[in-house]
Amino acid sequence: MRLTTRAFVGALLGATALATLGALPSQAADPIKIGVTGPYTGGSSAMGVSMRDGARLAAAEINKAGGVLGRQIQLVERDDEAKNEVGAQVAQELISKEKVVATLGFVNTGVALAAQRFYQEAEIPVFNNVATGTIITNQFKAPDYDSNYVFRNSAYDVLQAGMMVDEAVAQGHKKIAILADSTNYGQLGREDIEKYLGAKGVKPVVVEKFNIKDVDMTAQLLKAQQAGADVILAYGIGPELAQIANGMAKLGWKVPMITSWPASMQSFIDIAGANGNGVVMPQTFIEDKTLPKRKAFLEEYYKTYGVTKIPTPVAGAQGYDSVFLIAAAIKQAGSTDGPKIREALENLKEKVEGVVTTYDKPFTAADHNAISRNMVVFGKVQDGKIVYAKDADAKNAGVVRVKEKSSN
Amino acid sequence: MTIFLQLVASGVAVGMIYAAIAFGYQLTFATSKTLNFGQGEALALGALFGLTLAPFTGYWLMIPLVLVFGFALGAVVECLGVRPAVKIKSEYGWIMATIALGIIFRNLAENIWGRDDLKFPSPLPEEALQLGGIRMLPMELLIIAGALLMMLAVEIFNRKSIWGKAVIATSNDIDAAGLMGINTKRVITLSYSISAMTAAFAGVLVAPVTLTGATMGAVLALKAFAVAIIGGLESGLGVIVGGLILGVAETLTGFYISTGYKDVPGLILLLVVLSIRPVGLFGKAVIKKV
Numbered sequence: 001m002r003l004t005t006r007a008f009v010g011a012l013l014g015a016t017a018l019a020t021l022g023a024l025p026s027q028a029a030d031p032i033k034i035g036v037t038g039p040y041t042g043g044s045s046a047m048g049v050s051m052r053d054g055a056r057l058a059a060a061e062i063n064k065a066g067g068v069l070g071r072q073i074q075l076v077e078r079d080d081e082a083k084n085e086v087g088a089q090v091a092q093e094l095i096s097k098e099k100v101v102a103t104l105g106f107v108n109t110g111v112a113l114a115a116q117r118f119y120q121e122a123e124i125p126v127f128n129n130v131a132t133g134t135i136i137t138n139q140f141k142a143p144d145y146d147s148n149y150v151f152r153n154s155a156y157d158v159l160q161a162g163m164m165v166d167e168a169v170a171q172g173h174k175k176i177a178i179l180a181d182s183t184n185y186g187q188l189g190r191e192d193i194e195k196y197l198g199a200k201g202v203k204p205v206v207v208e209k210f211n212i213k214d215v216d217m218t219a220q221l222l223k224a225q226q227a228g229a230d231v232i233l234a235y236g237i238g239p240e241l242a243q244i245a246n247g248m249a250k251l252g253w254k255v256p257m258i259t260s261w262p263a264s265m266q267s268f269i270d271i272a273g274a275n276g277n278g279v280v281m282p283q284t285f286i287e288d289k290t291l292p293k294r295k296a297f298l299e300e301y302y303k304t305y306g307v308t309k310i311p312t313p314v315a316g317a318q319g320y321d322s323v324f325l326i327a328a329a330i331k332q333a334g335s336t337d338g339p340k341i342r343e344a345l346e347n348l349k350e351k352v353e354g355v356v357t358t359y360d361k362p363f364t365a366a367d368h369n370a371i372s373r374n375m376v377v378f379g380k381v382q383d384g385k386i387v388y389a390k391d392a393d394a395k396n397a398g399v400v401r402v403k404e405k406s407s408n
Numbered sequence: 409m410t411i412f413l414q415l416v417a418s419g420v421a422v423g424m425i426y427a428a429i430a431f432g433y434q435l436t437f438a439t440s441k442t443l444n445f446g447q448g449e450a451l452a453l454g455a456l457f458g459l460t461l462a463p464f465t466g467y468w469l470m471i472p473l474v475l476v477f478g479f480a481l482g483a484v485v486e487c488l489g490v491r492p493a494v495k496i497k498s499e500y501g502w503i504m505a506t507i508a509l510g511i512i513f514r515n516l517a518e519n520i521w522g523r524d525d526l527k528f529p530s531p532l533p534e535e536a537l538q539l540g541g542i543r544m545l546p547m548e549l550l551i552i553a554g555a556l557l558m559m560l561a562v563e564i565f566n567r568k569s570i571w572g573k574a575v576i577a578t579s580n581d582i583d584a585a586g587l588m589g590i591n592t593k594r595v596i597t598l599s600y601s602i603s604a605m606t607a608a609f610a611g612v613l614v615a616p617v618t619l620t621g622a623t624m625g626a627v628l629a630l631k632a633f634a635v636a637i638i639g640g641l642e643s644g645l646g647v648i649v650g651g652l653i654l655g656v657a658e659t660l661t662g663f664y665i666s667t668g669y670k671d672v673p674g675l676i677l678l679l680v681v682l683s684i685r686p687v688g689l690f691g692k693a694v695i696k697k698v
Contacts, residue, residue, distance in 0.1 A: 041522075041523045042523045043523065043524070043525065043623075045522075045523055046524060182668070208666075208667045209666075209667045209668045210667060211627075211670075211671075213618075213619070213623075213624070213626075213627045215422060215425065215617065215618045215628075216418055216421070216422050216658075216659065218414065218415065218418035218659055218662075218663075219418075219658075219659045219660075219661075219663040219667055219670065220662065220667050222411060222414065222415065222663055223662075223667070226411065238525075239525040239619050243619075249534075249536065250536045250543060250544075250545055251414075251536070251543055252536060252538075252543050266524075267524060267525050270526070270527040271525065271527045271619060273527070273534070
């Protein structure tokens with residue numbers, strides 16, 4: 001097995017090298033190809049499409065200003081359907097057929113884990129801009145690997161789980177109920193929450209599961225109610241989180257609900273309706289026009305796609321920023337060579353102004369997560385929109401939250 | 409005690425959703441010994457079709473239109489999927505054909521309505537009602553009443569109308585019915601039409617409580633299939649009882665054992681019924697003469 005893998009990698013590398021050589025003479029005119037992989041259909045499509053649309057805006061903006069290294073950026077978009085096997089196929093196609101210099105995307109943790117090894121083997125940087133699984137950036141970590149080609153600018157699970165727990169404790173809640181969906185995403189998140197609670201010496205009063213497409217949450221909620229829970233920490237995606245909110249309303253039981261970030265999905269807002277009001281979740285980006293950069297981004301997004309709200313604001317903003325980060329790295333590297341772009345990313349000299357934050361040395365060789373905890377705020381569902389949950393955050397909305405040094 | 413009753417009430421509501429869908433399996437099996445494995449897709453198409461119509465016609469006026477849509481859909485399934493297989497006396501051709509049609513319908517729905525879960529506006533207030541300590545949504549009560557009414561209507565049709573009598577005659581003995589001058593081919597088409605009609609109706613009935621989308625039928629139809637097996641594939645009453653057993657078993661297990669094992673008792677029950685009484689709790693045991 002080891003041999004065949006090696007042979008495969010060798011073949012892949014050879015192909016890449018040949019392709020690069022072959023492309024050399026006409027390089028000046030050729031566009032720089034960047035892969036964009038995400039679910040544009042299916043249950044998580046709201047996140048994927050927002051991410052892709054954000055990335056498109058960024059690419060258009062860069063191209064209008066003359067592109068990178070005098071070349072235009074061309075996004076090669078592929079639908080991974082939120083399926084692991086399709087994601088792996090897309091990765092191979094983007095690498096060996098489209099010859100992308102980098103890829104960004106991934107909404108689903110499972111897809112990222114299945115697909116990014118192809119980039120690692122081909123030494124092409126891959127940029128997670130939505131998926132949150134903690135393990136994603138640790139998959140090819142030193143000392144097992146010489147260099148890690150996986151980067152991320154989304155708030156990873158450990159960070160979100162910690163925030164959710166701290167928020168519950170800060171609100172004065174003692175009896176915590178955890179509800180998590182039965183997918184990889186939900187169960188990894190639940191583990192992170194339990195671990196964090198354990199470190200604080202708190203034991204949740206109930207830990208319950210639900211399935212994707214579950215119709216009825218009565219059993220889970222009654223258990224939490226019977227155990228005397230005074231807060232619910234829920235880890236899942238939009239539709240099922242909405243069923244929990246609706247189930248609570250049905251039982252006439254109301255305790256605060258703190259969820260993972262997907263409660264900001266449009267499907268949560270639509271399905272939960274008034275029952276969703278007051279639900280809080282960690283967010284890296286809230287739709288507000290406080291900074292000129294954010295204002296321009298939001299207005300451009302609304303105008304280009306004919307909407308009044310980004311379906312999933314966090315995904316849209318992170319998708320937009322990820323293109324700028326890669327473009328800055330290519331510029332600094334002065335080439336489209338994978339290892340050189342990686343080195344540039346790990347030591348970005350230029351400050352990159354995005355809409356989530358201004359990235360000032362977002363990555364180091366050891367730290368491939370651009371987002372630190374101080375950059376994430378709590379959003380709150382209020383009458384169909386996501387707003388700042390805390391007055392202090394709303395007041396400081398215009399202050400750019402920059403990454404704390406070596407906080408990850 | 410209140411807790412127990414609340415769990416049973418929620419289980420009954422879920423169970424009736426299963427029963428309403430399972431009822432459609434029973435209708436076609438009775439006449440032709442075949443099933444529409446695309447029942448879940450018929451349910452989803454009905455719900456999505458209703459969702460599109462509802463803004464123009466309102467919820468209640470939309471229902472008759474959805475019934476017509478379901479009726480036509482059933483005829484199409486029978487015509488394309490079942491009739492050719494039955495004609496060449498293929499024992500299993502209809503299984504593949506109805507599954508294939510189901511996949512085609514699902515992809516069609518995804519192209520028209522997208523793959524997001526949508527909100528189906530509830531025709532009734534979304535505030536829960538308090539009934540002696542138990543809380544239920546008005547929509548859940550409507551599901552129970554609507555499903556029972558639908559089954560009753562089909563039973564009355566079968567017993568009183570001339571077409572219904574033809575359906576019963578065909579299900580009792582298809583060869584004899586054919587010899588008596590009943591056009592059994594058209595009876596089978598009719599049973600498929602009614603079956604898809606009940607599925608489409610069940611779709612708009614449950615959609616305000618479940619989520620609406622092209623894949624909404626996948627899990628529900630599978631559960632309904634288990635219900636049909638437990639209750640007996642030839643019995644309308646069996647379907648109701650089977651649905652209630654499964655629904656209540658799910659909520660009770662979820663609360664008293666673990667929500668992780670919620671689906672286990674239903675499957676165990678399925679295995680037990682299959683090994684002890686393969687025709688289902690209310691099925692008629694028939695001796696197949698070869």
